[in-house]
Amino acid sequence: MKAAACFVGVSLLLAASTSTGQAAGAVTPLKATLMVPNPDARLERSRLERQYLGHPGGPAGDGLDVALEEGQFELQAVDAGVALTKQTADSPESARAAAQAAEKSGAAVLVTDLPADWTLAVVDAVKLPVINIGDAADRLREQDCRARLFHIVPSERMRADAVAQTLVSRKWSKLLLLVGPSPEDQLRSATAQASIKRYGLQVVATKPFKLSGDPRERDLANPLLLTAGTTYDAVWVVDSDGEFARGLPYRTVLPRPVVGDAGLVAVAWHAQFERYGAPQVSRRFAKATGRPMTASDWSAWMAGKALVAAAIAAPKGPAANWAQALAKTPLDGSKGTSLSFRPWDGQLRQTILLTDGQGVISQAPVDGLLHPTNVLDTLGADAPEKRCKMTR
Numbered sequence: 001m002k003a004a005a006c007f008v009g010v011s012l013l014l015a016a017s018t019s020t021g022q023a024a025g026a027v028t029p030l031k032a033t034l035m036v037p038n039p040d041a042r043l044e045r046s047r048l049e050r051q052y053l054g055h056p057g058g059p060a061g062d063g064l065d066v067a068l069e070e071g072q073f074e075l076q077a078v079d080a081g082v083a084l085t086k087q088t089a090d091s092p093e094s095a096r097a098a099a100q101a102a103e104k105s106g107a108a109v110l111v112t113d114l115p116a117d118w119t120l121a122v123v124d125a126v127k128l129p130v131i132n133i134g135d136a137a138d139r140l141r142e143q144d145c146r147a148r149l150f151h152i153v154p155s156e157r158m159r160a161d162a163v164a165q166t167l168v169s170r171k172w173s174k175l176l177l178l179v180g181p182s183p184e185d186q187l188r189s190a191t192a193q194a195s196i197k198r199y200g201l202q203v204v205a206t207k208p209f210k211l212s213g214d215p216r217e218r219d220l221a222n223p224l225l226l227t228a229g230t231t232y233d234a235v236w237v238v239d240s241d242g243e244f245a246r247g248l249p250y251r252t253v254l255p256r257p258v259v260g261d262a263g264l265v266a267v268a269w270h271a272q273f274e275r276y277g278a279p280q281v282s283r284r285f286a287k288a289t290g291r292p293m294t295a296s297d298w299s300a301w302m303a304g305k306a307l308v309a310a311a312i313a314a315p316k317g318p319a320a321n322w323a324q325a326l327a328k329t330p331l332d333g334s335k336g337t338s339l340s341f342r343p344w345d346g347q348l349r350q351t352i353l354l355t356d357g358q359g360v361i362s363q364a365p366v367d368g369l370l371h372p373t374n375v376l377d378t379l380g381a382d383a384p385e386k387r388c389k390m391t392r
Contacts, residue, residue, distance in 0.1 A: 029081030030311040030322060032109045033102040035095060035122065036060055036134075038088035052242035053265040053357050054159075057294035060113040060133060061086055066288050067304025074308060080315035082307050089114065092121040099125045108322045109310070111303050113296075116140055123149050129323035131306060133299040138191060141345040141381060145388035150326055150346045152306070153299040154268050156188055158380035160195035162266040162352035162364035163236070163259050165378070168199050169366045172233035172257065177206040178226055178248075184240040192238055192260065205230045209237075211244050223251040236260045264361060266352050269298030272359040276336040302333055302348070337376070345388040349376040 041047070042056045051057065068082055075081055087102065089095035099110055099122040110126065112119045113134035123130040123146045132140060132151045141155050167173070175196065179189040189206075196203060210220040219225050221244060227235060235252055237260045239245035245262035257263055271282045271292040285293040285301065293301075309329040314321035330338040335351040342349060352364045365375045381387045 028316050029083040030109065030307060031083045031105075031107045032085070032111060032307050033099075033107045034061055034064055034084060034086045034111045034113070035098060035102075036086070036088055036113045037115070037118070038090055050242070050246075052246065053355065054261070054267050054295060055242060056296040058289065058291055058297065060111075060296065060300040062289045063285070063293075063297040063300025063302075064111065064304040064307075066285050067301045068308065069288075070284065071305065071308030074312055078312050078315050080311040082304075082311050084307075089118065092118045095119075096121040096125040098122075099128075102126075103128055109307060109326070111300075111307075113300070116144070119149070120144055120146070129326055131303050131326070133303045134296070137187075138381070141347050142387035143389075145345050145390050147390045148323055150306075150341050150348070152302045152348045153296070154350060154352060155347060155380050156191045157195065158347070158350075158352060159266040160188075160192045161198065161379045162354065163192075163264070164195040164199040164201060165364045165366045165369065166264065166266075166354050166362055167201055167234060167259065169362075169368075173200075174202050174204050174231065174233045176227060176230060176232040176235045177203050178209050178235060178237045178239075179206060180239045180241065180244065181208065181210045182240055185238050188240060189238045192236060196236075204232050209239075209244055223248055224253055227252040227254065232256060234259055235263075237262055264354055264356055266354055266364065268295040268350065268352065269293060270295070270353050270355045270360050272355070273353055274360070277334045281334045298333070302331065302339075305331055305333075342377070342383070344383045344386075345381060347380055349374065350379075351376070352379060 043059065064084060068084060087098045089098050095114060095118045102110060103126045107128060109129050109131065110122060111131045111133060112122055116135045116137040116139065119132055119135055119140065129148045129150060132149060133153050136153050136156045138155050138157050141151060179185055207226050208220065209226055210217055234256055235258045237245045237248055237258060239261040242261060249258040249263045282293045285297060306326055309331060310322050310325035313325035313329050327341055330340045333339045333350060337351060339348055339350050353360045354362045354364065365378050369375055369378055371378050
């Protein structure tokens, strides 16, 4: 699989039917292509078995398929349809080739569950709108933003802001920051510190941790040693892998909460969310797939809802109309408020849930927080920051 991406033999067509049950002849479906990596290290059996909070629980196609099936009645009502094809890629080059092939075959929208560099290769290779459901990197919303790139998965800054807001609301202002060794951990640590500064919190100490088989590095994975020697209100752990973080709660020297990548974690969705029709969404997903709905599944499900909304808004339009429909059509994500894409960076505004893994503890934005136009814009880079230089 060195050159072009490999087609997965799955195609879902939701088109309108007449009242007599015969297919309508004039339907022009919105053709979309889901692009996923293969192999995908996130879906290795050992990782899925551990069920790390905030990590994928299964393939992205599951959420899309559920949303498209749920949208069938609405599509039929306006003689519209959505045709979804799924492709895989094993490199940025193959992702680019697959995107170009999809465009030539008539795709109007691409949905990507790919790493950041792969997603950029895709969006730069075609003239189609691209919906990112898999990568939370802030650079895709900031210095590497693109005019036709939309993001459903919340950015790292949005999740960090949600944690920081929660800490402020609890008056846990002094933080011990524990940071993992990977390059991703370093980037996410910088994002966490930006949120900490934004909301007036204080880092009393920053310490590195490392899981290693080297006896000389054993102390770097010892929670008692890492959390000793200073006073703090909470421990913020940055662990993209997740293995160290999940063993940290209840093992700190001081009896303090753990937040970040364990303890209290900011996610787009949790299967135990019990408001705004969320239980029904989670039950429908679990019935269709046989597993709980995760944050990644919610992002994929929302991408399906966005495709349905775009097809309804522009059922017979040319490909250019689909991008406009995506940008301007509000969405219902069963989070209690209307969701929409920010015009300055393409990010979907949304509520963030704070969970301990057993249930949803709170939501962000926190109660009482104010904003001149939309309180959801307190999560992530706001318009005045002008971090995305593209004109949308």
